[in-house]
Amino acid sequence: MSTSLAEAYAIRQWWVRSRPNRPWPSARLPGSNPAKVRSRPLRLHPSSSASWRPSLLPRYHHPVTDFTDEGLILDTLNYRDRDLLLSVLTPHYGVVRGVFRRARGGRAPRAAAAQLLSQVRCSIHQHPSADMASFRDIDPILSSFGLTTDLKKTTVAAAVAELLLVFCPQGEPASRRYRLGVAILNALLGDVSPDGALAYTQLWLLKLSGFLPPLDSCSNCGAQFTDSAVISSLGEGLHCQDCAPSGPSLGRHDLDVLQSWIQAPPSGISCDPPPALSRWLDRISQDAAERRLKALHFHRRHGAT
Numbered sequence: 001m002s003t004s005l006a007e008a009y010a011i012r013q014w015w016v017r018s019r020p021n022r023p024w025p026s027a028r029l030p031g032s033n034p035a036k037v038r039s040r041p042l043r044l045h046p047s048s049s050a051s052w053r054p055s056l057l058p059r060y061h062h063p064v065t066d067f068t069d070e071g072l073i074l075d076t077l078n079y080r081d082r083d084l085l086l087s088v089l090t091p092h093y094g095v096v097r098g099v100f101r102r103a104r105g106g107r108a109p110r111a112a113a114a115q116l117l118s119q120v121r122c123s124i125h126q127h128p129s130a131d132m133a134s135f136r137d138i139d140p141i142l143s144s145f146g147l148t149t150d151l152k153k154t155t156v157a158a159a160v161a162e163l164l165l166v167f168c169p170q171g172e173p174a175s176r177r178y179r180l181g182v183a184i185l186n187a188l189l190g191d192v193s194p195d196g197a198l199a200y201t202q203l204w205l206l207k208l209s210g211f212l213p214p215l216d217s218c219s220n221c222g223a224q225f226t227d228s229a230v231i232s233s234l235g236e237g238l239h240c241q242d243c244a245p246s247g248p249s250l251g252r253h254d255l256d257v258l259q260s261w262i263q264a265p266p267s268g269i270s271c272d273p274p275p276a277l278s279r280w281l282d283r284i285s286q287d288a289a290e291r292r293l294k295a296l297h298f299h300r301r302h303g304a305t
């Protein structure tokens with residue numbers, strides 16, 4: 001019995017089990033007489049000599065996926081007259097890209113719920129053979145509208161959304177990255193250092209993606225840091241004084257702050273990170289992303305003052 005025939009047999013067994021009152025749909029077998037086959041069920045028993053083709057499956061066997069999930073709006077782009085193209089980070093399906101039809105215009109534009117970095121609940125239709133999903137509806141859970149009164153927080157929110165978009169794979173569950181994004185949104189809406197929240201996001205996304213070098217030992221020789229760590233041109237990691245005698249350094253306090261961010265939520269970040277630390281995180285993020293991070297660059301140039 002060939003594998004495909006075994007699969008077909010299993011499908012039929014499942015059909016009979018789950019729908020005892022409905023007969024297996026008839027179909028025409030290749031090379032057979034359609035006049036005789038029309039009233040005869042498809043023969044799929046292992047003893048059958050019929051050759052099996054997947055195309056014989058009725059069309060309604062193809063899965064069409066409708067699902068509802070929470071999400072963070074990571075990117076929006078106007079499309080056609082009234083549509084929006086959206087990239088949404090969901091905890092269970094990763095980044096979902098799709099069209100939100102009839103989102104703009106009208107008396108109550110639905111696009112109002114799709115602000116950058118807003119937390120929403122969305123109903124999504126994703127056909128397996130389609131590249132783009134279709135957003136049926138989007139309801140706000142926590143809007144990022146409160147950030148628009150602060151230029152620095154607005155540019156940080158855009159940079160955070162860009163980082164999440166770059167470091168989250170499409171179609172894979174991303175619950176930890178989603179929780180990180182929601183925690184950062186809550187922190188930014190509260191009283192937190194925007195640059196600290198951005199550095200926290202970079203640190204955690206690098207850690208979750210496997211790009212974060214050791215924070216307690218030299219990346220070159222493995223020696224434990226005692227007082228300070230040097231950011232040198234030797235590589236992306238931190239180095240000891242013996243391996244890198246010159247270069248900007250992170251003091252003991254900065255290293256302790258980095259370690260504490262690994263254990264604590266972002267709501268407690270009250271002070272800006274040292275400039276050397278921000279530059280180092282920017283460099284690693286940029287190299288890991290393998291593309292220019294436009295929103296991050298914009299924040300460093302225009303939003304940081």
Ligand SMILES: [Zn+2]
Nearest residue numbers: 218221240243
């Ligand atoms: Zn070393």
